[in-house]
Amino acid sequence: MGMDEQNGQPVISVTDLVKEYRGGVRAVDGVTFEVRRGENFGFLGPNGAGKTTTILTLITLLRPTSGRAVVCGHDVVAEPDRVRLRIGYVSQDIAVDDTLTGEENLYLQGRLYHLDRETIARRSREVLEMVDLTARARDLVMTYSGGMRKRLDIAGGLIHRPEVLFLDEPTLGLDVQTRRRIWDYIRLLREREGITVFMTTHYMEEADQLCDRIAIMDHGRIVAIGTPSELKAGIGGDLLTVDITTGRRGTRDGGVQPDGDGGLQDLLLTVPGIKQASRASDGRWVLVADRGEEAAPAVLEAVGRHGLRVNYLAMKKPTLDDVFLHYTGRQLREDEGQEDFSRRRTGLRRARM
Amino acid sequence: MNSTARSTATLLSDTWWVAWREIKRFQRQKVRIVMILVQPFIWLALMGNMFERMAHVPGFPADSYLDYMAPGVVTMVTLFGGIFGGMSIVWDRRLGYLNKLLAAPIARSAVVSGKMLAVGLQTAMQVAIIFVIAMLMGVSFRTGPLGALMVILLAVLLSLVFAGISLSFSAVITSHEALMAVVNFMTMPLMFTSNAMMPLSFMPSWLQTIAKLNPLSYAINPMRSLFLTGWNVQELLTGVVVLALAGLALGLVATCLFRRSLA
Numbered sequence: 001m002g003m004d005e006q007n008g009q010p011v012i013s014v015t016d017l018v019k020e021y022r023g024g025v026r027a028v029d030g031v032t033f034e035v036r037r038g039e040n041f042g043f044l045g046p047n048g049a050g051k052t053t054t055i056l057t058l059i060t061l062l063r064p065t066s067g068r069a070v071v072c073g074h075d076v077v078a079e080p081d082r083v084r085l086r087i088g089y090v091s092q093d094i095a096v097d098d099t100l101t102g103e104e105n106l107y108l109q110g111r112l113y114h115l116d117r118e119t120i121a122r123r124s125r126e127v128l129e130m131v132d133l134t135a136r137a138r139d140l141v142m143t144y145s146g147g148m149r150k151r152l153d154i155a156g157g158l159i160h161r162p163e164v165l166f167l168d169e170p171t172l173g174l175d176v177q178t179r180r181r182i183w184d185y186i187r188l189l190r191e192r193e194g195i196t197v198f199m200t201t202h203y204m205e206e207a208d209q210l211c212d213r214i215a216i217m218d219h220g221r222i223v224a225i226g227t228p229s230e231l232k233a234g235i236g237g238d239l240l241t242v243d244i245t246t247g248r249r250g251t252r253d254g255g256v257q258p259d260g261d262g263g264l265q266d267l268l269l270t271v272p273g274i275k276q277a278s279r280a281s282d283g284r285w286v287l288v289a290d291r292g293e294e295a296a297p298a299v300l301e302a303v304g305r306h307g308l309r310v311n312y313l314a315m316k317k318p319t320l321d322d323v324f325l326h327y328t329g330r331q332l333r334e335d336e337g338q339e340d341f342s343r344r345r346t347g348l349r350r351a352r353m
Numbered sequence: 354m355n356s357t358a359r360s361t362a363t364l365l366s367d368t369w370w371v372a373w374r375e376i377k378r379f380q381r382q383k384v385r386i387v388m389i390l391v392q393p394f395i396w397l398a399l400m401g402n403m404f405e406r407m408a409h410v411p412g413f414p415a416d417s418y419l420d421y422m423a424p425g426v427v428t429m430v431t432l433f434g435g436i437f438g439g440m441s442i443v444w445d446r447r448l449g450y451l452n453k454l455l456a457a458p459i460a461r462s463a464v465v466s467g468k469m470l471a472v473g474l475q476t477a478m479q480v481a482i483i484f485v486i487a488m489l490m491g492v493s494f495r496t497g498p499l500g501a502l503m504v505i506l507l508a509v510l511l512s513l514v515f516a517g518i519s520l521s522f523s524a525v526i527t528s529h530e531a532l533m534a535v536v537n538f539m540t541m542p543l544m545f546t547s548n549a550m551m552p553l554s555f556m557p558s559w560l561q562t563i564a565k566l567n568p569l570s571y572a573i574n575p576m577r578s579l580f581l582t583g584w585n586v587q588e589l590l591t592g593v594v595v596l597a598l599a600g601l602a603l604g605l606v607a608t609c610l611f612r613r614s615l616a
């Protein structure tokens with residue numbers, strides 16, 4: 001994540017942002033955060049959390065009800081034109097024109113950003129190569145698959161070398177393989193172009209894999225913010241599940257068997273790295289450790305030294321799902337959005353005939 | 354001054370690139386192009402034949418109904434072209450393309466003016482085609498090539514008026530179906546309460562009153578003179594000025610409504 005001096009400046013700075021739609025829906029309910037230069041920042045939240053609304057405010061398409069947002073040094077309300085010049089936006093819908101070719105889509109996009117013909121030609125080649133669409137550039141987008149369209153859309157958002165790229169649900173409704181390829185492009189983007197990326201997603205794995213820092217959003221509010229490991233650390237550490245049999249056996253090197261549950265708990269807590277120990281209803285012990293992979297052998301060793309036997313031991317790194325559950329009391333449902341999305345698309349296709 | 358000039362140049366180029374997309378789209382839609390060629394032919398042949406005998410009624414202002422009908426066909430095609438051209442923005446909204454346009458550093462008014470420019474260019478082309486077809490079918494035309502240019506000019510301005518109207522509605526009504534309903538509610542009465550198909554003197558008096566107020570007459574009357582009788586400069590000038598001002602005003606209204614719908 002090596003952020004040097006010039007990196008690390010805030011490129012996006014949002015204070016108490018509120019957006020209430022006509023009709024009274026408070027889609028964004030007072031969020032405050034900063035995104036540093038060169039960072040990949042992610043908004044993670046379920047459907048309706050207010051992710052898209054936040055993005056639309058930051059890219060000057062929605063006027064905030066209250067609060068302030070500064071992007072690339074310019075206030076989004078006071079100087080929307082200056083903001084728009086310096087950002088790229090790839091929407092949640094796949095917004096490419098399917099009656100044009102891939103190349104023409106990029107050409108138009110370049111012209112809308114006031115680039116000249118030569119610059120567009122050069123940049124088109126670069127971004128098309130990056131998303132592996134060079135061979136299909138001259139074909140009508142109508143003949144592209146969904147994943148190819150999305151890649152073209154992302155390429156379009158890059159044509160003018162934006163300082164910040166806003167990606168709203170970049171892999172929504174795509175299959176696992178295509179999703180992984182898009183992740184690769186997003187990583188490549190930062191390596192090659194040094195762009196700051198602001199993205200939203202409701203796939204926790206995606207946020208985990210791609211983002212330097214994540215804001216978890218629910219009902220228009222940010223409930224937690226930090227690096228993926230910070231967030232996971234926030235719920236205590238790694239989780240160890242251990243099943244221990246208190247057999248009547250002699251102890252090695254003259255150790256004494258612990259006395260009952262209380263004694264066993266005390267013993268477990270003396271193991272280096274173990275922060276919490278509690279007995280679950282099924283009789284197993286649930287331990288929270290800073291670093292599970294180091295604590296696990298230590299637990300085995302300590303338990304063995306006291307003449308006890310471990311029947312079962314499992315270690316689990318907490319996922320962002322556990323984090324989300326911890327802060328909101330609900331699980332992030334992974335399948336919901338996809339279903340929504342395909343329904344929306346087929347609906348449109350039909351209507352368009 | 355310098356910066357005004359620069360922003361005007363930017364507005365013009367932004368307008369052109371928004372229109373460029375519509376023109377490209379148009380070129381790709383073969384069916385649409387075929388329809389544009391076939392439609393005026395059908396209108397002229399069918400209507401001309403159906404109402405041919407009307408021209409024999411005493412007091413009919415032309416020698417043949419076809420001669421009378423030609424400017425009516427121009428108006429009708431222009432009306433629909435303008436209305437539907439403006440409605441394309443509802444699709445852009447649905448498909449997310451509108452947000453892409455608005456997120457770009459183009460002037461917001463360029464989205465409206467670009468659509469209007471595309472409509473205007475398409476109308477010019479369509480009307481030129483109607484001209485050729487009408488001439489081939491033996492329609493008489495009194496005022497020569499310059500007159501033909503004036504007909505095209507009037508048609509283009511009229512199409513801008515209707516593009517402005519439909520863009521304004523599109524800014525407010527976001528559902529395609531509702532917009533269709535409103536537009537149909539508007540266009541049909543406009544068409545049939547005008548003298549596009551039938552001379553004023555053939556209408557009941559209440560309809561005559563409406564037809565005289567109908568904005569379409571600012572295009573139809575000067576066109577018909579150019580076709581049937583010859584130069585009537587004052588009528589022509591009035592038509593051009595009124596339509597140009599109306600087009601401009603409606604473009605501005607659409608831009609304002611559009612800006613407001615975003616907040």
Ligand SMILES: Nc1ncnc2c1ncn2[C@@H]1O[C@H](COP(=O)(O)OP(=O)(O)OP(=O)(O)O)[C@@H](O)[C@H]1O
Binds near residue numbers: 021022023027049052
């Ligand atoms: N144009 C609108 N008018 C009124 N309410 C809206 C509008 N757009 C969104 N909302 C509401 O605002 C809330 C947040 O919506 P938003 O689209 O920002 O969520 P999201 O986090 O992007 O969800 P998703 O994952 O489904 O894309 C929702 O309750 C939604 O119903």
Ligand SMILES: [Mg+2]
Binds near residue numbers: 169
């Ligand atoms: Mg969204």
